Amino acid sequence: MKEKKTIRKAQIAEKATKLFLERGYDNTPMSAVAKATGISKAHLYNYFANKEDLLFHIIKTTMHDEFNLILAAAEEISDPEERLRYFVRAYTDLLTEDGRARIMIHDASRLNSIHFSKIAIMWRRTFDLIRGAVSELQKSGKANKLNKNFVAFASLGMISWTFYWFDYSRKESATELSDTYIELLFQGLMK
Amino acid sequence: MKEKKTIRKAQIAEKATKLFLERGYDNTPMSAVAKATGISKAHLYNYFANKEDLLFHIIKTTMHDEFNLILAAAEEISDPEERLRYFVRAYTDLLTEDGRARIMIHDASRLNSIHFSKIAIMWRRTFDLIRGAVSELQKSGKANKLNKNFVAFASLGMISWTFYWFDYSRKESATELSDTYIELLFQGLMK
Numbered sequence: 001m002k003e004k005k006t007i008r009k010a011q012i013a014e015k016a017t018k019l020f021l022e023r024g025y026d027n028t029p030m031s032a033v034a035k036a037t038g039i040s041k042a043h044l045y046n047y048f049a050n051k052e053d054l055l056f057h058i059i060k061t062t063m064h065d066e067f068n069l070i071l072a073a074a075e076e077i078s079d080p081e082e083r084l085r086y087f088v089r090a091y092t093d094l095l096t097e098d099g100r101a102r103i104m105i106h107d108a109s110r111l112n113s114i115h116f117s118k119i120a121i122m123w124r125r126t127f128d129l130i131r132g133a134v135s136e137l138q139k140s141g142k143a144n145k146l147n148k149n150f151v152a153f154a155s156l157g158m159i160s161w162t163f164y165w166f167d168y169s170r171k172e173s174a175t176e177l178s179d180t181y182i183e184l185l186f187q188g189l190m191k
Numbered sequence: 192m193k194e195k196k197t198i199r200k201a202q203i204a205e206k207a208t209k210l211f212l213e214r215g216y217d218n219t220p221m222s223a224v225a226k227a228t229g230i231s232k233a234h235l236y237n238y239f240a241n242k243e244d245l246l247f248h249i250i251k252t253t254m255h256d257e258f259n260l261i262l263a264a265a266e267e268i269s270d271p272e273e274r275l276r277y278f279v280r281a282y283t284d285l286l287t288e289d290g291r292a293r294i295m296i297h298d299a300s301r302l303n304s305i306h307f308s309k310i311a312i313m314w315r316r317t318f319d320l321i322r323g324a325v326s327e328l329q330k331s332g333k334a335n336k337l338n339k340n341f342v343a344f345a346s347l348g349m350i351s352w353t354f355y356w357f358d359y360s361r362k363e364s365a366t367e368l369s370d371t372y373i374e375l376l377f378q379g380l381m382k
Contacts, residue, residue, distance in 0.1 A: 024300070026217040081381075109215070134380065137380070137381070141382070142381060142382060143380050143381055143382065144374065144378065144380060144381070144382055146371050146374055146375070146380065147367055147368075147371050150367070150368050150371040150372075151371060151375065151380060153352070153353075153356050154349045154352075154371060154372060154375055156352070157348055157349045157350075157351070157352025157353070157355070158345045158346075158348045158349040158352070159348075160348070160352060161344070161345075161347070161348025161349070161351060161352055162344075162348070164348070165344050176338055176341065177338075177341050180337050180338050180341040180342060180345060181341075181345060183335065183337055183379075184337070184342065184345055184375070184376065184379065185375065185379060185380055186379050186380055186381050187335065187379040187381065188374075188375065188376060188377050188378040188379030189325065189328070189334050189335060189337065189342060189376055189377055190272075190328070190333060190334055190335070190377050190378065191332070191333060191334065191335055
């Protein structure tokens with residue numbers, strides 16, 4: 001019974017994700033989600049307490065099922081340069097794979113403070129991963145003495161921004177894109 | 192009479208900007224704007240046809256009065272490296288100066304298609320500025336052969352992202368931040 005509910009929740013979340021991406025979170029009422037899933041609005045509330053709860057479920061699931069795997073794999077890599085390269089490539093791949101990952105970034109500001117703080121833990125872990133790798137590279141004399149926090153934010157910003165402009169009909173360019181990010185971060189634009 | 196209306200519009204826009212930054216655009220009804228400006232909601236519609244029209248006015252004004260000056264000044268600089276350095280620093284300064292510039296980025300997706308296309312022209316000009324500078328640097332053999340479009344998007348993303356995390360109570364770090372962006376873009380992280 002519980003399993004059936006889990007499957008139904010996942011189906012609703014999938015339809016809702018599609019609607020949120022097409023129309024925007026704020027412009028998608030629960031009635032539209034109910035209509036798309038073919039169940040009554042009253043019944044929908046058996047699965048999600050409200051629209052914010054549904055958004056939290058979507059963001060949590062994306063972060064747990066996809067982003068967390070990237071983070072965990074990166075954290076296992078002992079060499080800091082390799083760790084950073086791996087993360088930049090994998091996170092870019094996640095963002096260019098489909099539009100879903102944009103919800104976990106762009107709409108996180110719509111979460112209530114309790115839900116937001118749960119999501120923020122994972123972003124903090126991401127920030128620490130980059131900052132830590134930069135710090136190790138600086139200690140071993142391999143990296144320039146730049147502000148570690150700013151480098152972490154700059155890297156995250158450069159990659160996260162992808163969802164604003166990436167043409168999802170041209171996914172074949174994803175590898176060239178992550179190559180460019182890695183090159184810029186590690187070598188810079190200039191010869 | 193027309194001048195008086197222009198001043199009143201600017202006053203309303205200023206109050207609305209404050210509210211949009213505090214509560215978010217979608218969570219700020221026109222009644223809240225009316226209340227904050229001390230005029231009736233009916234009277235408010237003499238100045239702005241609807242909330243979207245008010246948002247367009249705010250974005251257009253910010254872009255015209257501030258962002259456009261940066262762009263125009265950068266376009267005057269003949270040396271491509273200097274042009275790019277100038278733009279990165281000035282755009283970072285604009286974003287760290289106060290939170291207002293975030294509206295022109297984050298809430299542009301709320302504009303209707305006609306208004307959005309007017310704003311998009313200026314973003315296109317920004318993109319062309321960066322892409323053109325990179326292209327010149329590559330032609331003269333000074334820059335690595337990276338994808339020009341991706342470098343332009345990466346630079347814009349890195350800087351634009353600032354509004355997501357920057358601590359506006361610590362503005363004194365703004366110069367170090369633009370230094371870091373310039374360093375990353377031109378030299379990269381590694382020695």
